[in-house]
Amino acid sequence: MYTVKEIAKCLNMTEHTIRYYTDMGLVPTLKRDKNGNRIFDEQSKNWLIGIKNLRGSGMSIKAIKDYVDLCLQGDSTVEERYKIIIEQKKKLEKKLKEMNERYKYIEYKANLYLDIMNHNIPDSTNPGTWSVSDLEPQEEKSL
Known part of the structure; x- marks a missing residue:
């Protein structure tokens, strides 16, 4: 059996989150001790693991x-x-697709800055240094 503090530590969750999930009725196997404190068995732990993963996937509390x-x-x-x-x-x-696109952009920018810092290419990333000819639609600039 686990206390709120123990289960929170075990599952890398906050005590507040554990209490919230139990208050919302998401842990149907929740038990309480003689003083009314929440106690968790392995089945309750399994429910919390499932909830953590569903919530982490973006699922709403209501949907869970x-x-x-x-x-x-x-x-x-x-x-x-x-x-x-x-x-x-x-x-x-x-x-995931959107995050991969963002990652590729950040990876591109990091490599661009490395090239600039290594003096392989001039800095074309700073809008404050662009000239009027730079703004012509020859090539899209990347902030």
Whole structure:
């Protein structure tokens, strides 16, 4: 059994987040000790791991609650849960693609600055130094 502090440390989450998730009803196996303090068993820990991953994927608290409720209904909801996960996967794939594009841009900029610092090319990244001819649509500038 884990206390809020112990489970938070174990799962690298804040105590506040753990309390919030339990208050929202996302951990159906939550138990309380004789003083009313939250205590977590392995099953509760598993729920929190799932919630952490769903939340980390961008899923809303409401959507996670709906998902948890479906899980509690059992095998008859497997197809519906699958659809929820596939939809979230599509959203993640879109975000991943966007992040890869941003990463490539930052990688390009870092290499550009290395070339400038190594005096391989002049600094063309500073809009304050652009001349009127630089602003003609020959080549797009990159801030």
